Amino acid sequence: MCLAVxxxxxxxxxRDGNRVAKVQFGGITRQAFLTFVPEAEVGDYVLxxxxxxxxxxxxxxxxxxxxxxxxxxxxxxELGADA
Amino acid sequence: MKYIDEYRDERIVRSLAARIARLxxxxxxxxxxxxxxxxxxxRYGLHELLPPAINLVHGPGCPVCxxxxxxxxxxxEIASRSDVTFMSYGDMLRVPGSSRDLFRVKAAGGDVRIVxxxxxxxxxxxxxxxxxxxxxxxxxxxxxxxxAMAVWEARRTGLDNFSMLVSHVxxxxxxxxxxxxxxxxxxxxxxxxxxxxVMGYWEYEEICREFHIPIVVGGFEPADLMxxxxxxxxxxxxxxxxxxxxxxxxxCREGNLPAQRLMREVFRVCGRKWRGIGLIPESGLCLRxxxxxxxxxxxxxxxxxTADEPSECxxxxxxxxxxxxxxxxxxxxxxxxxxxxxxxxVSAEGACAAYYRYRRGRAPEATA
Amino acid sequence: MNSFVCPAPIGLNDxxxxxxxxxxKLSADLTRDVFLAAFQNPILARMDDQAIVSINGMRxxxxxxxxxxxxLFFPGGDIGSLAVHGTVNDLAMGGAQPLFxxxxxxxxxxxxxxxxxxxxTSLQRAAAAAGVQVVTGDTKVVEKGSxxxxxxxxxxxxxxxxxxxxxxxQARPGDRVLLSGAIGEHGIAILAKREGLExxxxxxxxxxxxxxxxxEMLGASHDIRCLRDPTRGGVSSTLNEIAAQSRVGVEIDExxxxxxxxxxxxxxxxGLDPLxxxxxGKLIAIVAPDAADPVLDAMRRHPLGGQAQIIGSVTxxxxxxxxxxxxxxxxxxxxxxxxxxxxxxx
Numbered sequence: 001m002c003l004a005v006x007x008x009x010x011x012x013x014x015r016d017g018n019r020v021a022k023v024q025f026g027g028i029t030r031q032a033f034l035t036f037v038p039e040a041e042v043g044d045y046v047l048x049x050x051x052x053x054x055x056x057x058x059x060x061x062x063x064x065x066x067x068x069x070x071x072x073x074x075x076x077x078e079l080g081a082d083a
Numbered sequence: 084m085k086y087i088d089e090y091r092d093e094r095i096v097r098s099l100a101a102r103i104a105r106l107x108x109x110x111x112x113x114x115x116x117x118x119x120x121x122x123x124x125x126r127y128g129l130h131e132l133l134p135p136a137i138n139l140v141h142g143p144g145c146p147v148c149x150x151x152x153x154x155x156x157x158x159x160e161i162a163s164r165s166d167v168t169f170m171s172y173g174d175m176l177r178v179p180g181s182s183r184d185l186f187r188v189k190a191a192g193g194d195v196r197i198v199x200x201x202x203x204x205x206x207x208x209x210x211x212x213x214x215x216x217x218x219x220x221x222x223x224x225x226x227x228x229x230x231a232m233a234v235w236e237a238r239r240t241g242l243d244n245f246s247m248l249v250s251h252v253x254x255x256x257x258x259x260x261x262x263x264x265x266x267x268x269x270x271x272x273x274x275x276x277x278x279x280x281v282m283g284y285w286e287y288e289e290i291c292r293e294f295h296i297p298i299v300v301g302g303f304e305p306a307d308l309m310x311x312x313x314x315x316x317x318x319x320x321x322x323x324x325x326x327x328x329x330x331x332x333x334x335c336r337e338g339n340l341p342a343q344r345l346m347r348e349v350f351r352v353c354g355r356k357w358r359g360i361g362l363i364p365e366s367g368l369c370l371r372x373x374x375x376x377x378x379x380x381x382x383x384x385x386x387x388x389t390a391d392e393p394s395e396c397x398x399x400x401x402x403x404x405x406x407x408x409x410x411x412x413x414x415x416x417x418x419x420x421x422x423x424x425x426x427x428x429v430s431a432e433g434a435c436a437a438y439y440r441y442r443r444g445r446a447p448e449a450t451a
Numbered sequence: 452m453n454s455f456v457c458p459a460p461i462g463l464n465d466x467x468x469x470x471x472x473x474x475x476k477l478s479a480d481l482t483r484d485v486f487l488a489a490f491q492n493p494i495l496a497r498m499d500d501q502a503i504v505s506i507n508g509m510r511x512x513x514x515x516x517x518x519x520x521x522x523l524f525f526p527g528g529d530i531g532s533l534a535v536h537g538t539v540n541d542l543a544m545g546g547a548q549p550l551f552x553x554x555x556x557x558x559x560x561x562x563x564x565x566x567x568x569x570x571x572t573s574l575q576r577a578a579a580a581a582g583v584q585v586v587t588g589d590t591k592v593v594e595k596g597s598x599x600x601x602x603x604x605x606x607x608x609x610x611x612x613x614x615x616x617x618x619x620x621q622a623r624p625g626d627r628v629l630l631s632g633a634i635g636e637h638g639i640a641i642l643a644k645r646e647g648l649e650x651x652x653x654x655x656x657x658x659x660x661x662x663x664x665x666x667e668m669l670g671a672s673h674d675i676r677c678l679r680d681p682t683r684g685g686v687s688s689t690l691n692e693i694a695a696q697s698r699v700g701v702e703i704d705e706x707x708x709x710x711x712x713x714x715x716x717x718x719x720x721x722g723l724d725p726l727x728x729x730x731x732g733k734l735i736a737i738v739a740p741d742a743a744d745p746v747l748d749a750m751r752r753h754p755l756g757g758q759a760q761i762i763g764s765v766t767x768x769x770x771x772x773x774x775x776x777x778x779x780x781x782x783x784x785x786x787x788x789x790x791x792x793x794x795x796x797x
Contacts (some may be wrong), residue, residue, distance in 0.1 A: 001118060002223065002275065003722045003797060004225070004277045004280070004303075006084070006085065006086035009086070017239070018236075022430045024762045025084065025716040025720050026713065026715050026716075026719065027654070027714070027715065027717075028648055028716040028720065030720065033229075033232070035232060035337075036228055036342040045085065045086060048232075049225055049229065050199065050200045050201060051202055051203070052229040052232070054225065054229075054280050055280040055281075055330050057086060058331065059330055059332075062086065062331070065331055066089060068545070069099075072098050073095040076094070076096055076098035084715065084716060087719065093747070093779045119797060126777070127778065127779050127783070128777050128779075128780070128782060131780075131781035131782075132779070145797065172795070172796045173793035173794045174797050176793060177790075186469075189467075190466065190468055197793065199721070199796075222796070305778075305779045407620070420786075421476055421477065421789035430797065439786070440786040441784050
C-alpha cells in the first residue's frame, strides 16, 4: 500500500486557499499539496502520496542513519563478507 | 533520485543480509504488513538474500485486496449510472466484483476515469456541474487524509455534485485479529512505514505490549526492508519485545498531527468488513454525519448491496499470512492475473499477484 | 478524459476489451484464437513484425500497422510521423530496406481541416526523411462519436537483401541481447501530455525510423538472429515473445538497462515499471555471441544507437520465460502483462 515518493520542493505558494508546491522527482516536476506539512519549505524534501506531502524528510536523521549503513557496507566489502 | 537510489545499493543490501545470517541462530517467522513492502521484496528478490531460517509471511496491508466484494459491487452499481462520472485510483479498476469489474463498466459505456489524486476528482467535479462525480475513497491510514481533503474542499467550495464512496481500513485492528487467531505463527512484525508517517507508531507500542511481539517500523526500499529484518531478528534473538523505528527519515512517534486532525474531522471509526476475513469491529473509517451530503452510499442508496465470496478463493488465509499463494489449489491454474478469482491476484501488490509475476510459484530458495 | 486502457477480464470474453489491444497476453490470445485460427498459412504463423514473401526470387517484406494514439500531437511527434516510423520499423526489423507505404485515413466528422493538414504534412516529412514514398492511400469519414478524431493505417513493402534471415524464432542459448538505448520515453511522453506532468527538460517521444541503424548493424555482422522494436507492452512483451517463439529463456541485467532520469521519476511517481512502457524508436537485437561486440560498436556509432547496451543473454534454462538480475543481486521473473499497466497508489 501507499506508494509515496520523495521529492524536493522547488517552489511553494498559496493558491485558492491551499498551500501547494512544485515538487521535483528525479527528472520530472509535479504539483503537490503541502496541507499536512506546514513546516516544509523550499529546498526541503517531502514524501508525496496521491498528490499530498505526508511527511517532511528529516535530512539529518537520514544522513546519520545512512552513513551507518554505508560504512557497514564498506567494511563488509573489505572483509569480503558477501551474502 | 535522492532518498531512493542510495537505498537500492547492492553492497549495503548484501551486508545487511550477511548481518542477518550471522544474527539468526534459529528460525523466525516475520510478517511485513504492507503490500508495498511485499511488492519490494518480490520485485527485488529480497527473500532470496535471507537465510533459510528467516521466513517472511505477507500480511493484509493491501487495501485493494481487503476491499469487501460488496463495496466493489456498490461501486459498479454507481458507476453504471448514466448520470455518474466515477473516479478511482488505478488500483481498483481491475478488482473483480461479483460479476464484473469497473473496467467492464467502462467498456460497456460507463464514464469511469482514473485519477492520481483526490483533488483531481474535485477539480473535475467543478468543471462539469451537470455530472454527478463520485470518487472511490479507499486505502489505509496513509490515503485517508488526502481523501478527507477532497470532501473538505468540496464542502468549503460549495460543490453540490461531488460525493465519495468510502471504504477505508485501519491497520491496528487487523493486526490484533491476526495475532489472536489460532494458528498464528508470526513472531515479529514490520510495520507499514507510510501508514506510520501519518499515524505515528504509538499504536504499535500497545500491540507490542499486548502480544509481547517485537515491531520495527520499516520503509519501502530494499535497504530499508533488510535493515528492518535485521533489527527484528536482533530483538527476537535477545528476547526483546519492543518497538523501534527503522524509517526515521519519514516517521516519528506521534506521526503527522495536521493529517490526523483532518481525518478525525471528516471520518469516524466504524466496523468494516475485510474481504476474505469478515467484519472487524472498529477497523474502518466512515464519513461523519456532517458530511452525509457527500456520502455516495446514501445518495445512491446502495447500502443494501451484499455479496457472497467465492469459496475456492483462500485470500482470507493468504491475507492473514497463514497460507502462501502457492498453497492455493487455484493459484496459477484457474486464478491468474488475467483471470483473477480474488483481489490478492489483481492488485499490483497483492501477495498472489506478486508471487505469480515475480516468482511463478517457485519455492523460496535462499542463496544467502 | 480517461487515459487508461484495459485490464484483465473476469473469465471468458464475449466482447472485445481495450486490453486486447495492449500488446500483452490478451492481445496474444486474441491473435491466436481469432486471427491465426482463421488465416492459416506458414507465413503468418511465423508471427514476426513483418511477413517475408518471395515473388519470382525476390524477397519482399510486407507489413501493416494502425495508429490510434491519443493525443494526436505530442512532444517528439504526432500520429502522422508515428504512422511512418512504426511501419518503416516493422519492415526494418525484417532486415528490409523500406520502399513504399500506403496511408489510409479514418477521420471523425468534425476534425478541423488544419489538424488533418498538419498530420499529413508531418507524415510526408517523416516519409521523405526515411526515404520512402507514400504511393497509395484511402480516406473514410465516420460519424461524430465513432472515432477518436483520427486513425491512420499504413502498410509498407521493402526489399530484403540476399542472405538476411531474421526471425523471433531463431534465438539460441548463448546469444546476446542488445538494446539500442534508453527505454520508456514514448509511453511516458504520451502520458505526460495527457495527464499534465511537467518535465525538467522536455521529455519527447523517441519516435524514429530505425532502418539506417539496422543497415549499419547488418553491415557489421550477418549473425543477427532477430530484431524487434519494443512498442506497446514494452521491452518485457518483446522479450517474452522472443522467448516463446524460440522456446528459450532470456536473462537480462537490470543494471545494464539505460533509463533517463525523467522516465525514471515519472515511473516512480506513478508506480509504473519502465519495462512495460512503450518505445517507438528503439530496437532489441538477438545476436550470436561473437557478433555482439561488433554489432554494439556499429550501433553506438549511429545517432539512434548512442546508448546501446548488451543487456543480457539467451539461455537454455527456463524456456519461454524471461528473468532479470535485479539491482541488488537476486533474479526475478519479468512477466508479460495481461492488459495495460495501470498507475497505482498502493
